[in-house]
Amino acid sequence: MESKTSILVIYTGGTIGMIKDPETGALHPINMDLLYQSIPVLKNFNYKIDSYSFEPLIDSSNMNPDFWVKLAGVIEKNYESYDGFVVLHGTDTMSFTASVLSFMLENLNKPVILTGSQIPLGVVRTDGRDNIINSIEIAAAKIEDTPIVPEVCICFENKLFRGNRTNKFNAENFEAFVSGNYPTLAKVGVHIKYKNHLILKPNFKKLKVHYTLDQNLAILKLFPGISENVVKSIFAIQGLKAVVMETYGSGNAPTDKWFIEALENAIKNDIIILNVTQCKSGSVEIGKYETSVDLGRIGVVGGYDITTESAIAKLMFLLGRNLSKDEIKKYLQISLRGELTN
Numbered sequence: 001m002e003s004k005t006s007i008l009v010i011y012t013g014g015t016i017g018m019i020k021d022p023e024t025g026a027l028h029p030i031n032m033d034l035l036y037q038s039i040p041v042l043k044n045f046n047y048k049i050d051s052y053s054f055e056p057l058i059d060s061s062n063m064n065p066d067f068w069v070k071l072a073g074v075i076e077k078n079y080e081s082y083d084g085f086v087v088l089h090g091t092d093t094m095s096f097t098a099s100v101l102s103f104m105l106e107n108l109n110k111p112v113i114l115t116g117s118q119i120p121l122g123v124v125r126t127d128g129r130d131n132i133i134n135s136i137e138i139a140a141a142k143i144e145d146t147p148i149v150p151e152v153c154i155c156f157e158n159k160l161f162r163g164n165r166t167n168k169f170n171a172e173n174f175e176a177f178v179s180g181n182y183p184t185l186a187k188v189g190v191h192i193k194y195k196n197h198l199i200l201k202p203n204f205k206k207l208k209v210h211y212t213l214d215q216n217l218a219i220l221k222l223f224p225g226i227s228e229n230v231v232k233s234i235f236a237i238q239g240l241k242a243v244v245m246e247t248y249g250s251g252n253a254p255t256d257k258w259f260i261e262a263l264e265n266a267i268k269n270d271i272i273i274l275n276v277t278q279c280k281s282g283s284v285e286i287g288k289y290e291t292s293v294d295l296g297r298i299g300v301v302g303g304y305d306i307t308t309e310s311a312i313a314k315l316m317f318l319l320g321r322n323l324s325k326d327e328i329k330k331y332l333q334i335s336l337r338g339e340l341t342n
């Protein structure tokens with residue numbers, strides 16, 4: 001007899017399972033063990049659906065590397081027992097979690113689909129119901145016993161994205177996520193239409209989970225008028241190993257002498273500076289304009305079209321491994337999990 005496809009739904013918190021505090025009116029997460037009671041129609045799927053709930057549940061604004069380690073641990077512990085995983089997560093930091101999981105889970109050959117909602121499940125007009133149902137169906141989808149989507153994705157408002165390509169761009173609309181530099185992997189309509197040529201292929205190797213994440217990094221977002229004091233203070237942070245520098249357009253920055261010298265000194269002090277663009281779409285091209293030539297000369301690393309979320313995740317992952325600075329710089333410029341195009 002063929003065994004039933006099995007899915008583990010992992011609940012971390014987020015709006016999807018929140019209720020309003022009657023006194024303050026603020027939303028906070030509640031336990032949602034009873035998935036079938038919330039969405040009875042799930043019984044009509046011919047899948048075995050189990051759930052795992054974190055304790056305590058969190059608003060994803062409280063997400064942190066310790067939680068990521070626990071989440072990756074739940075996936076590793078259950079990896080052989082399930083065909084796919086659905087992670088219910090708040091939308092605020094979902095792109096960070098999807099990005100970091102993509103790096104932590106090396107040789108992932110099963111779907112890990114993150115989803116959530118803008119309106120809690122208990123509210124009549126919730127978007128959570130469809131998001132969960134679509135995510136479960138996608139996590140279960142196979143062709144001849146091979147999962148169709150063996151990667152970490154975000155499924156939201158009828159679209160499937162590569163997780164490490166996304167940003168949350170809207171705090172109000174049901175359409176909350178974009179993937180400015182990579183097309184959607186599937187669209188959900190009457191049928192779920194997968195774009196197989198865009199989806200990572202399974203390598204059938206054994207899952208290897210990387211649990212060490214290094215948090216010694218910072219984001220430096222440029223703006224006209226940023227002061228020397230602010231830039232120098234960031235590079236002077238004790239123990240700092242890397243900075244994600246959000247530059248303008250295709251990777252451009254001021255050419256002021258103090259600015260270039262501050263960066264050059266930081267690089268000499270072994271701090272990695274990764275250049276990502278503030279734009280939601282497009283790529284860093286160091287040297288395209290005069291305003292980025294110096295960055296290339298002093299050794300700023302070009303991040304191509306990686307998102308800030310993914311850059312943070314990738315650096316935490318790479319810095320957590322026993323790699324030399326040169327190796328880290330090399331890996332930053334190549335795609336490890338489909339996170340950049342170069």
Ligand code: ASP
Pocket residue numbers: 013014015016058059060061089090091092093116117118
């Ligand atoms: N603050 C919530 C969270 O990220 C928002 C959401 O779930 O949409 O947990």
